[in-house]
Structure formats: structure tokens, C-alpha cells
Amino acid sequence: xxxxxxxxxxxxxxxxxHPCPRCAAEPGSPCRSRSGAVAGTYHTGRFxxxxxxxxxxxxxxxADRGPGxxxxxxxxxxxxxxxxxxxxxxxxx
Numbered sequence: 658x659x660x661x662x663x664x665x666x667x668x669x670x671x672x673x674x675h676p677c678p679r680c681a682a683e684p685g686s687p688c689r690s691r692s693g694a695v696a697g698t699y700h701t702g703r704f705x706x707x708x709x710x711x712x713x714x715x716x717x718x719x720a721d722r723g724p725g726x727x728x729x730x731x732x733x734x735x736x737x738x739x740x741x742x743x744x745x746x747x748x749x750x
Contacts, residue, residue, distance in 0.1 A: 675703055675706045680700060693728055695727075697718055697724045699716045
């Protein structure tokens with residue numbers, strides 16, 4: 658079992674990088690139940706997209722995501738920056 662690429666990422670962060678095929682939760686949001694609340698566990702079709710979690714039977718939703726509470730869209734993960742794009746400091750003034 659290998660760890661995540663970025664040590665600051667949790668299992669939930671890695672799962673939430675992918676959209677959920679079951680509940681249509683977009684990247685950055687936890688899965689939701691039929692009643693509209695945050696699901697207690699992530700849907701299988703979503704966490705199996707993370708190779709190191711694919712063989713688990715379930716991945717619980719962390720308490721900080723509010724399982725059982727009303728679902729709200731989360732913040733989408735930031736897009737990765739293409740290293741081939743040149744950038745420069747912007748100075749104003």
C-alpha cells in the first residue's frame with residue numbers, strides 16, 4: 658500500500674477529486690444520500706477511482722464533511738498548473 662502523492666491530502670481529498678457517478682456530486686464535494694444529506698460513506702463508484710482505495714469495501718465520510726447534515730456543494734479542487742506555461746510576476750504601481 659502506497660501513500661498519497663501529496664502527504665497533506667487525506668483519503669477524502671483524493672476521493673473528492675472525482676465526480677460521483679451515483680449522486681452526481683461534483684469534484685470537491687462529498688457524496689449525498691437520496692434525502693439530500695451528506696452520505697455517511699462515499700459511493701463505491703467514486704472511491705474505486707483512487708487506486709489505493711479501490712479494494713476497500715467502503716470509505717467513510719470524515720466528520721469535518723458533515724455526514725448526516727444537509728448537503729452543500731463544496732469548493733472544487735484547484736486546477737493543476739501546466740509547467741510548460743511561462744509565467745511572470747505581475748507588478749502594479
